[in-house]
Amino acid sequence: MALALFVCVVIVLMAGFPVALTLAGTSLVFAAIGLITGQFDAAFLGSIPNRLYGIMTNDTLVAVPLFIFMGITLERAKIAEALLDALSRAFSRGSGGLGIAVVLVGMLLAASTGIVGATVVTMGLLSLPTMLKRGYAPSVATGTICAAGTLGQIIPPSIVLVLLGDVLSAANQQAQIASGNYSGKTISVGDLFAGALLPGLMLVGLYLAWLIWLAWRQPTLMPAPTEAQRAPLGAGQFIRALLAPLVLIIMVLGSILTGKATPTEAAGVGAAGALGLAALRGSLNIAALEDIMQRTVRVTSMVFLILIGASIFALVFRGYDGDVAVHALLADLPGGMWSAFVVVMLVMFLLGFVLDFIEITFVVVPIVGPVLLGLGIDPIWLGVMIAINLQTSFLTPPFGFALFYLRGVAPASVTTGDLYRGVIPFIIIQLLAMLVLALVPQIATWLPSVIYG
Amino acid sequence: MTSTRRRSSLQRINAGLGRAVAWLTLLMVINVVAVIVARDLFGFGRIWMQELTTWLHACIFLLGIGYTLQHNEHVRVDIFYQRMRARTRAWIDLVGVLVLLLPVAGIVLWMSWDYVFGTRGSWAGFETSSQAGGLPYPFPSIAKTLMLVMPALLGLQGLLMAADAVTTLRQDRQDSNTEHSE
Numbered sequence: 245m246a247l248a249l250f251v252c253v254v255i256v257l258m259a260g261f262p263v264a265l266t267l268a269g270t271s272l273v274f275a276a277i278g279l280i281t282g283q284f285d286a287a288f289l290g291s292i293p294n295r296l297y298g299i300m301t302n303d304t305l306v307a308v309p310l311f312i313f314m315g316i317t318l319e320r321a322k323i324a325e326a327l328l329d330a331l332s333r334a335f336s337r338g339s340g341g342l343g344i345a346v347v348l349v350g351m352l353l354a355a356s357t358g359i360v361g362a363t364v365v366t367m368g369l370l371s372l373p374t375m376l377k378r379g380y381a382p383s384v385a386t387g388t389i390c391a392a393g394t395l396g397q398i399i400p401p402s403i404v405l406v407l408l409g410d411v412l413s414a415a416n417q418q419a420q421i422a423s424g425n426y427s428g429k430t431i432s433v434g435d436l437f438a439g440a441l442l443p444g445l446m447l448v449g450l451y452l453a454w455l456i457w458l459a460w461r462q463p464t465l466m467p468a469p470t471e472a473q474r475a476p477l478g479a480g481q482f483i484r485a486l487l488a489p490l491v492l493i494i495m496v497l498g499s500i501l502t503g504k505a506t507p508t509e510a511a512g513v514g515a516a517g518a519l520g521l522a523a524l525r526g527s528l529n530i531a532a533l534e535d536i537m538q539r540t541v542r543v544t545s546m547v548f549l550i551l552i553g554a555s556i557f558a559l560v561f562r563g564y565d566g567d568v569a570v571h572a573l574l575a576d577l578p579g580g581m582w583s584a585f586v587v588v589m590l591v592m593f594l595l596g597f598v599l600d601f602i603e604i605t606f607v608v609v610p611i612v613g614p615v616l617l618g619l620g621i622d623p624i625w626l627g628v629m630i631a632i633n634l635q636t637s638f639l640t641p642p643f644g645f646a647l648f649y650l651r652g653v654a655p656a657s658v659t660t661g662d663l664y665r666g667v668i669p670f671i672i673i674q675l676l677a678m679l680v681l682a683l684v685p686q687i688a689t690w691l692p693s694v695i696y697g
Numbered sequence: 698m699t700s701t702r703r704r705s706s707l708q709r710i711n712a713g714l715g716r717a718v719a720w721l722t723l724l725m726v727i728n729v730v731a732v733i734v735a736r737d738l739f740g741f742g743r744i745w746m747q748e749l750t751t752w753l754h755a756c757i758f759l760l761g762i763g764y765t766l767q768h769n770e771h772v773r774v775d776i777f778y779q780r781m782r783a784r785t786r787a788w789i790d791l792v793g794v795l796v797l798l799l800p801v802a803g804i805v806l807w808m809s810w811d812y813v814f815g816t817r818g819s820w821a822g823f824e825t826s827s828q829a830g831g832l833p834y835p836f837p838s839i840a841k842t843l844m845l846v847m848p849a850l851l852g853l854q855g856l857l858m859a860a861d862a863v864t865t866l867r868q869d870r871q872d873s874n875t876e877h878s879e
Binding site for chain 2: 256257258259260261262263264265266268269270272273289290292293296297300301303305306309310313505508509511512513515516519533534537538540541542543544545546547548549550552553556598599600602603643648
């Protein structure tokens, strides 16, 4: 019955009614059937208010609207445009400079809302026309944009990492209680930020290495700007466009990693700093502020309704002993921990074709997390692997989110074949990164252990 | 005509509320910064100030969920939805509201009622923060009351969404009828 619920939810989701309401509504239909047949205990629905109040008072998730506020302010102030412009000028000497600039902008700023579609569309509108105008091969341009647009998701401080950190921390506690370990290590959002930093930078490094190699071997695919297109970068512009946002992001991230501030405090200061930057650039007035605030409300509400819907789904799923079934299924696989891990990763990869990062974090991770962690997988490493895995899923043809959304904003001169060909090298890089992380888990676990002991 | 007018005045509820609630996000940013400045510069820390951030956060999304539906910004799996005809989409929205949205709003409202207004609920107990020096009465009760306001606003907006879907379906039928008669 629990499995039927899961399958039904995924099928009903395809119809396109809002995800959060589909999750909760379909679960309620199953609960109603179970109440009639006597298979379902109404007490599970009775804990809805407790769950809802838990979401309202969750101290970790308070950081989410503040990060969203910061991201939307930076976007509204056209910081990304200015950053891309400044970086591409800084790298205008050789071929491939613009591609490198796009990757760096993706790393720094793409994570504003945690919605893959939105960031890829933003990056696409921002850089695709310029890249094509400069004579970049369409496949190289689109591949770079897809990879860079999804990259921001897994580099701290991103919203999905806050959400994933909160869910993993709960799953970790559950796993410890189940194994009778009451004094185990707790993990926090700060831990996951620290854990994701080096793997994220490793990915950036690999992307850049690939682009530089390609520019060197086949410069015609990504030509250097002509003399007329090249514009010098003034010192003032450099500071305003590049240094200011860089300092802001390093400050926010640094204060969390060094433990000087909680993620909520850092996000609040980041939001205030972003407002300051916007004012500095002269793009802040009452209308702009109202737009920022209203969009913050909408994105925040969207995220939290999914969380509410997912927790109603989780209650019904547990009411049908779904957690027990999943545990039995995963724990009894031949091959132990690794085969359970690979199965979960494959399922998430496939779900990534239809569900966004936030939904998978709220729906799937609470179900499988405690089982995997109970088998002895490190929670931080698991979080990082989930993040890279989902990013890969969003890039993979034919269903990858990123491709789908970039198609929507790309001109007709760019074929779907270009899109598919363009992402292949980046998918290979992703798989390579996951392999490296599987062989050397310290890349993810070392930094948190140094910082938090 | 009157039904259109009634509908547009009902639309104003969530629209106005959304605009008002938006200011709470700025208040939240200011409050977080104020907490840090007060603590680090003046050594002044109050639990209620920290709790106010969480309280504002809860108010924002509980009051914003209906408003977000009005803007159609609750994410959908739109791989297929995006390519459907307006008529099919209207059917999905209509059935979705009746079978999914309204039951969800109803059950949250029903289950939370005693939690807030029951004899052992939040208001009856003059609830204050569980922490000493935390938010006083009636702040926690106000937040809990929003647990009922949220599904009410969501349900209202859902009904308006269903009404719009019906309009689309009627329009569509009229159009195809006139096409046939020509």
